[in-house]
Amino acid sequence: MPIQAFILDLDGVLTDTAEYHFRAWKRLADEEGVPFDRRANEELRGVSRRRSLELLLGQRVADYSEEQMEEMMDRKNGYYQSFLESITGDDLLPGARELIDGLKRRGLRIAIGSASKNTRIVLGKLGITEAFDGIADGHSVTRAKPAPDVFIHAAGQLGVPAVACVVVEDAASGVEAALTAGMLTVGIGPQERVGNAHFRYNSTEDTDLNEILGC
Ligand SMILES: [Mg+2]
Numbered sequence: 208m209p210i211q212a213f214i215l216d217l218d219g220v221l222t223d224t225a226e227y228h229f230r231a232w233k234r235l236a237d238e239e240g241v242p243f244d245r246r247a248n249e250e251l252r253g254v255s256r257r258r259s260l261e262l263l264l265g266q267r268v269a270d271y272s273e274e275q276m277e278e279m280m281d282r283k284n285g286y287y288q289s290f291l292e293s294i295t296g297d298d299l300l301p302g303a304r305e306l307i308d309g310l311k312r313r314g315l316r317i318a319i320g321s322a323s324k325n326t327r328i329v330l331g332k333l334g335i336t337e338a339f340d341g342i343a344d345g346h347s348v349t350r351a352k353p354a355p356d357v358f359i360h361a362a363g364q365l366g367v368p369a370v371a372c373v374v375v376e377d378a379a380s381g382v383e384a385a386l387t388a389g390m391l392t393v394g395i396g397p398q399e400r401v402g403n404a405h406f407r408y409n410s411t412e413d414t415d416l417n418e419i420l421g422c
Pocket residue numbers: 216217218219220253376377378381
């Protein structure tokens with residue numbers, strides 16, 4: 208079946224809010240007296256907020272009640288959202304606009320498939336909301352990547368079967384989710400992270416649509 212649609216991850220593919228996530232988690236970790244650095248932050252790539260908090264706390268997770276976990280997730284998100292206020296169109300990654308334009312020019316439908324509950328805020332700040340025919344985000348499904356749910360939800364919004372969808376992802380968990388969904392998968396990043404994808408490019412800018420579409 209010919210490819211009809213692309214489902215794009217947001218963070219790490221179209222923009223990079225990793226730095227804001229790092230600063231927000233770091234502030235929370237400092238307040239809780241938990242060691243946290245950029246290396247530990249790498250483990251949180253493409254991971255849900257709850258799982259991120261569990262990874263950040265490590266063995267100390269047992270010291271906290273469910274209520275305290277909820278409060279910390281809210282606190283981190285508050286810090287993150289205040290950082291997001293400063294996002295503009297300049298925060299699109301190199302090649303992101305060209306990728307979107309290239310897909311539109313080929314008459315392909317496009318959706319976002321992101322774990323982030325802030326997806327709509329970020330798209331709005333970037334000024335690209337209108338470009339998308341569907342938005343599947345952290346509010347759309349309960350099971351996070353590597354469950355395939357967010358991509359299946361996006362395909363449903365577009366009315367396109369999974370086998371006619373391409374996913375573009377920068378996280379190992381997202382690549383796994385896309386493969387499980389039965390979608391052609393494009394990994395953005397190093398071999399050791401996204402090497403399981405059908406196609407792999409070092410950056411969004413390097414993505415070759417002709418190669419992916421076999422033209
Ligand atoms: Mg990502």
